[in-house]
Amino acid sequence: MLLFHKRLVFFCLLNYVACLSIFSQESQAIEYKSLVLDGEIMYLPIYQENHISTLVDSFSIVSLENKVNEYVIKWDNQKFNPFRGESPATPFQLIFSETEFASPVDRKMVVTSRYGWRRGRPHQGIDIDLQIGDNVKSILDGKIRYVGYHGGHGKTIIVRHNNGLESVYAHLSKYLVKENDQVKAGDPIGIGGVTGNARGSHLHLEIRYHGKSIHPEYLFDFTPETKIRSDSLYVTRKWINPRYHRSTRKSKIIVFKTIEEAQKYKEELKKIYTVRKGDTLHRIANKHGLAVAEICKINSIKYNSVLKVGQQIILGN
Numbered sequence: 001m002l003l004f005h006k007r008l009v010f011f012c013l014l015n016y017v018a019c020l021s022i023f024s025q026e027s028q029a030i031e032y033k034s035l036v037l038d039g040e041i042m043y044l045p046i047y048q049e050n051h052i053s054t055l056v057d058s059f060s061i062v063s064l065e066n067k068v069n070e071y072v073i074k075w076d077n078q079k080f081n082p083f084r085g086e087s088p089a090t091p092f093q094l095i096f097s098e099t100e101f102a103s104p105v106d107r108k109m110v111v112t113s114r115y116g117w118r119r120g121r122p123h124q125g126i127d128i129d130l131q132i133g134d135n136v137k138s139i140l141d142g143k144i145r146y147v148g149y150h151g152g153h154g155k156t157i158i159v160r161h162n163n164g165l166e167s168v169y170a171h172l173s174k175y176l177v178k179e180n181d182q183v184k185a186g187d188p189i190g191i192g193g194v195t196g197n198a199r200g201s202h203l204h205l206e207i208r209y210h211g212k213s214i215h216p217e218y219l220f221d222f223t224p225e226t227k228i229r230s231d232s233l234y235v236t237r238k239w240i241n242p243r244y245h246r247s248t249r250k251s252k253i254i255v256f257k258t259i260e261e262a263q264k265y266k267e268e269l270k271k272i273y274t275v276r277k278g279d280t281l282h283r284i285a286n287k288h289g290l291a292v293a294e295i296c297k298i299n300s301i302k303y304n305s306v307l308k309v310g311q312q313i314i315l316g317n
Contacts, residue, residue, distance in 0.1 A: 070164040071143055077179040080150045080158070083211025091234040091262035094209070094219070095163055100226050101139040102186035104169065104205055105130050109222050112202060115215045116245030117314065120301050123247045124213035125168065125206035126222070130192040132201045136169050138189050139205075139220070144181040153204065154196020157189050165214075168206035171198040215239045218253060229255050234262035243272060243314060275311040288315050 076082035103109055105128055113127040130136070138159050145166065146158035153170035157177065160166045173193025183189060194201050207216045218239045221227045234256040238244050245251045256262040273284060281303070285292045296303055298314045307313070 070162055071160060073164070075145065075160075077146060080146060080148075080153075080156070081208075081211045086210060087212055088210050088240075090237045090240065091256065091259065092209070093232065093234050093259070094165065096228050096231050097162070098140060098185070099228055099231065101220050101228055102137055103226055104128060104137050104139050104203060105192075106135055106137075107131075108224070111222055114245065114247045114250060115213075115217065116242050116247040116251070117298075117300065118242075118247035120299060122242035124242055125170075125204050126216050128203045128205060128222075130201060130203050132173060132191075132193050134192040135188040136172060136190040136192055136203055138183045138185060138187050139167055140165075140185050142167070142183055144177050144179055144183060144189070147175050147177065147179050149195070152197035154198060155190070155193065156196075159183060159189065164209055165219075166208045168204075168208060170204035170206070171196050171202065209235070209240075212240050213242070215242075215245060215251065217251065218255070229253070230257050233257055234259055236262050236265070243312065271315045273313045273315050275307045275309055275313060277309050279307055279309075281305065281307065284313060284315075290315060 074082040107130065110129040111126050112129050113123060115126055116123055136157075140159070140161045142159040142161040144157065145160045146156065148156060150156045150170075153168070155170075155172040155175065157169045157172065157175060158166050159169075169190055171193055172190040173195060174191035175189075176191065177183065177189045192201060192203055198204070205216060207214045207219060214235055216222070218235070219229060219233070221229060236256065254265070256265065273288070275284075281292050281295060284290075285295055292303060295301075295313065295315065296305070
């Protein structure tokens with residue numbers, strides 16, 4: 001019923017603006033304002049007449065609260081990734097209202113495996129040491145979007161935060177929350193375990209934005225200070241692709257706080273080669289003037305590995 005009344009008010013307002021524009025020869029639409037009404041994007045014309053412009057602006061201000069509500073964008077309690085097939089254009093901006101995050105574990109945070117290429121596969125999060133039975137806590141305020149068993153992640157909880165980020169907590173042994181619960185930073189949400197594809201007890205933590213994983217250490221300083229690196233930063237392609245990082249070492253962090261920094265900076269991205277029919281490690285190495293051993297080391301593959309068409313190989317910087 002509330003939704004019906006909102007839409008009724010909107011369309012009455014739209015008709016009123018349209019009528020005024022017809023009977024006023026001096027009124028001419030020069031631009032449009034976008035607003036979000038119950039998750040749908042709508043547009044209102046802005047006219048030169050001050051009284052009409054003021055009316056439209058007032059309606060847009062009322063709708064501003066909906067516009068920043070990230071909890072209505074593809075909210076899905078069943079799918080691990082409701083944004084599958086989509087990818088945000090880079091660079092994109094993230095804004096934090098907090099300056100610190102809560103440690104996801106009660107003990108000292110020890111990162112045992114980092115975001116990056118690992119054993120020939122992308123590792124899209126970081127592993128933090130814990131013992132079975134330890135509490136796992138939400139790192140920021142948010143709302144529980146997903147609680148369930150997901151493939152290699154095992155028992156998993158996903159929390160969506162008010163800036164659109166989602167934090168993923170995997171390999172749990174027990175859930176302490178349910179879908180749509182509101183949580184505060186530091187609230188226990190699960191119990192640590194070894195479910196899924198886990199080698200020993202640890203917390204696998206991922207940070208995602210509209211389905212795309214982000215290097216967690218680009219956003220958060222996983223030291224006892226638990227600082228968020230900036231209240232406003234821009235995420236570039238380097239920080240949403242595990243192939244540009246190694247899980248065995250810490251990446252050099254350069255935070256872009258302005259769009260100009262993000263656009264002007266020439267990222268030191270690794271060159272990636274896509275395997276074609278007939279390719280071998282020796283042929284690829286000779287073509288690019290590299291040693292086979294170097295390619296094997298960078299990609300964590302064996303000397304006699306059989307390559308598949310379409311497979312991507314990192315060749316170096």
